[in-house]
Amino acid sequence: MADGIKPNLGAAEDSLRMVSAQTQQNEQLSDEELRPASLDDFIGQPRLKEQMRLFLTAAQKRGVPPDHILLAGPPGLGKTTLAMIVANELGVPVRITSGPAIQHAGDLASILSSLDEGEVLFIDEIHRLPRAAEEMMYIAMEDFRVDVMVGKGPGASSIPLTLPRFTVVGATTREGMLPSPLRARFGFTAHLDYYPDDELRKLIHRSASVLEVSITEEAAAQLASRSRGTPRIANRLLRRVRDWGVVHDLDVIDEDAVQAALDLYQIDSQGLDRLDIAVLNAVCRQFNGGPVGLSNLAAMVGEEAETVETVCEPYLVREGFLIRTPRGRVATQKAWKHLGIVPPDDVNSLF
Numbered sequence: 001m002a003d004g005i006k007p008n009l010g011a012a013e014d015s016l017r018m019v020s021a022q023t024q025q026n027e028q029l030s031d032e033e034l035r036p037a038s039l040d041d042f043i044g045q046p047r048l049k050e051q052m053r054l055f056l057t058a059a060q061k062r063g064v065p066p067d068h069i070l071l072a073g074p075p076g077l078g079k080t081t082l083a084m085i086v087a088n089e090l091g092v093p094v095r096i097t098s099g100p101a102i103q104h105a106g107d108l109a110s111i112l113s114s115l116d117e118g119e120v121l122f123i124d125e126i127h128r129l130p131r132a133a134e135e136m137m138y139i140a141m142e143d144f145r146v147d148v149m150v151g152k153g154p155g156a157s158s159i160p161l162t163l164p165r166f167t168v169v170g171a172t173t174r175e176g177m178l179p180s181p182l183r184a185r186f187g188f189t190a191h192l193d194y195y196p197d198d199e200l201r202k203l204i205h206r207s208a209s210v211l212e213v214s215i216t217e218e219a220a221a222q223l224a225s226r227s228r229g230t231p232r233i234a235n236r237l238l239r240r241v242r243d244w245g246v247v248h249d250l251d252v253i254d255e256d257a258v259q260a261a262l263d264l265y266q267i268d269s270q271g272l273d274r275l276d277i278a279v280l281n282a283v284c285r286q287f288n289g290g291p292v293g294l295s296n297l298a299a300m301v302g303e304e305a306e307t308v309e310t311v312c313e314p315y316l317v318r319e320g321f322l323i324r325t326p327r328g329r330v331a332t333q334k335a336w337k338h339l340g341i342v343p344p345d346d347v348n349s350l351f
């Protein structure tokens, strides 16, 4: 990791809801220990890596900080990791903050005015910056200037402060929520995609070797197939399976251990967890297969609408369990089948 890393002020909500606060804190620490530090160690996303390598090398050859970078994609796919890698590859420090951590434009002004030449400013959940801070970012990113307000009311005046050249790395799970003027100020936008199973398998082997856990090829493949295309989930499941191995004195994690541990944590053969199943049950049983609106659905399963929308839904839609229609979410035949329920006759049979 690059020198000068400041603490993360607001990691996004995690998708597995099965850990206590203490465990979660420990696992944030292990998230750090499992982070690859270079592009070479970053697994998968080959096109993105190639683009990033070209982009960073060109800036280094030109001897200037690279343009601002936007990393977009669902939670847990490696946006924070890539931001750290950018700083590492450039050999510069990184300052870390997040949209929700910046409550007033003044918070942002004090971060911006303390940046050093070439420094990377990582803003997680950049779509959640308050409006005034967003506007401050437009000028800071384009003209490397911040206008500091002095005084209040009619006597207030603004003093322009020139900033050193720096690189913003913004991460967002909701690219559509970024206002276009902000989006337009990023010179390079990288879209992270869900990982195919063979890449997740490599990632699990890499993490297992960092954690000093032996795991068979078949066990790694099974873990990969239940990880919803998401590195963070793969690492988390690996840790749960490692716990199982420790408690049962296993030298090597095999398929039986994976099966037993994931059964215990209610992760099913398709990688669906309790909340996913609750969502499918609600759509099928309570709303007769849908369509149902997001807020009704979230209320029925007792979760925030944003969690249902950003954590459960993308995977359920991608795997063909749910369909989003203009009138709401509709369960597919696959969902009914997975739950082992025969759909009633009056159910929407289009899907």
Ligand SMILES: Nc1ncnc2c1ncn2[C@@H]1O[C@H](COP(=O)(O)OP(=O)(O)OP(=O)(O)O)[C@@H](O)[C@H]1O
Pocket: 011, 012, 013, 030, 031, 032, 034, 035, 036, 041, 042, 043, 044, 074, 075, 076, 077, 078, 079, 080, 081, 082, 124, 171, 173, 203, 231, 232, 235
């Ligand atoms: N391509 C990858 N290769 C190896 N490990 C990865 C990769 N992508 C992610 N990881 C691991 O997965 C975990 C989660 O990644 P990270 O925190 O970067 O995700 P994120 O996209 O920033 O998530 P969020 O949006 O929730 O903040 C980290 O521990 C990281 O080590």
